[in-house]
Amino acid sequence: MKQHQPKPPKSYKDIEFLNSPEARTLRILSEFLGPQRRFRHEKVRDTIVFFGSARILPKKQAMKEYRALKNRTDPRARAGNGLSRELQEAAVRVDMSRYYEDTVKLARQMTEWSRSLQDPGRFMICSGGGPGIMEAANRGAHLGGGRSVGLNISLPFEQFANPYVTPDLSLEFHYFFMRKFWFAYLAKALVVMPGGFGTLDELMEMLTLIQTQKITKKIAVIIYGTEYWKNVLDFDYLISRGVVSKKDLSLFKPYDDVDSAAAYLKDFLTRHYVKGGK
Numbered sequence: 001m002k003q004h005q006p007k008p009p010k011s012y013k014d015i016e017f018l019n020s021p022e023a024r025t026l027r028i029l030s031e032f033l034g035p036q037r038r039f040r041h042e043k044v045r046d047t048i049v050f051f052g053s054a055r056i057l058p059k060k061q062a063m064k065e066y067r068a069l070k071n072r073t074d075p076r077a078r079a080g081n082g083l084s085r086e087l088q089e090a091a092v093r094v095d096m097s098r099y100y101e102d103t104v105k106l107a108r109q110m111t112e113w114s115r116s117l118q119d120p121g122r123f124m125i126c127s128g129g130g131p132g133i134m135e136a137a138n139r140g141a142h143l144g145g146g147r148s149v150g151l152n153i154s155l156p157f158e159q160f161a162n163p164y165v166t167p168d169l170s171l172e173f174h175y176f177f178m179r180k181f182w183f184a185y186l187a188k189a190l191v192v193m194p195g196g197f198g199t200l201d202e203l204m205e206m207l208t209l210i211q212t213q214k215i216t217k218k219i220a221v222i223i224y225g226t227e228y229w230k231n232v233l234d235f236d237y238l239i240s241r242g243v244v245s246k247k248d249l250s251l252f253k254p255y256d257d258v259d260s261a262a263a264y265l266k267d268f269l270t271r272h273y274v275k276g277g278k
Helices: 021-041 059-072 085-116 133-143 176-186 197-211 226-232 235-240 246-251 258-274
Strands: 047-051 124-127 148-153 170-173 187-192 220-224 253-255
Touching: 021 170, 021 176, 047 085, 047 133, 047 176, 047 197, 059 085, 085 124, 085 133, 085 220, 085 258, 124 133, 133 148, 148 176, 170 176, 176 187, 176 197, 187 197, 187 258, 197 220, 197 246, 220 258, 226 253, 235 246, 253 258
Parallel strands: 047 124, 047 187, 124 148, 148 170, 187 220, 220 253
Antiparallel strands: none
C-alpha cells in the first residue's frame, strides 16, 4: 500500500518562507500588530519617550573607569599639554555621565507623578530599551515604582535589553521605521538627551512630523543639555539661511535642570491631557 507523504507546512508556519524577501510585508505588518496587541493587553495608553546615546555611562561607572585609567597612566604622559588621550576620553565620559543621572531623576519624577493620577497606563516612560540613556530612563521609572516600555532594535553591536524594562513591555524590532512608529504613536511627550546619529535621526524625524502636522496631537518636546545641543545643532544659522523659520523653534523647549523640565512636562500634560480628559 502506498504511504501518504507528510504534509508540507502551511505558509504561515514555514520559517524559511517567513524569513524570505517575499514575506517582508508580513514581517513589517507583524511589527505593527504584535506591539499593538501587547500594548492593548497591558493597557498602555500613552508614553513619555526618552531618546539619547547608548554610550553614556552612569556616573559611578564612569568615575571608576577614570580612576583606574589614571592610576595606571604614566605620570609623564599627563605632563606638558595635559592628560593622555585615553584619560581625556575617560574625563569626557565622566562629564557626560551627568545626563545619565539627570535622566534617571527626570524619569523617576515623571513616573511618581503619573502614578499619583490614579489612572494606570498614562504617561508611561518609554525608551529604546538598550543601555546608556535608555537604561537610565527605564531605571528611573523602576525607582519610581512604575512600569516602563522598552522598544529594542536588533543590531550587530551595542544594543541589548536593559534590566529595568518591564518584562511584559519589552519588545524587539527588526525595522527601524516600525520601531519609530511606535515611539511616535504613543508619545505625549519627548525628552531628547545628548546622543549621536541615532538620536539626531529620531529627533529630526519627530520635529519634521510635528512641523508638517503629520502628528496633529499636542506633544511636548524637550531638548535637554543646551551646551551640548548648541554645539551640535546651530538653529540660528539655519534660520539665517532661510531653511528654518523662527517660529519652528517653538516646537521644542531647551532645559538644563531636572526640576524645571519636570515642571514643564507636568503642566503641559495636565493642561492638554489630564484636565481635557483625553
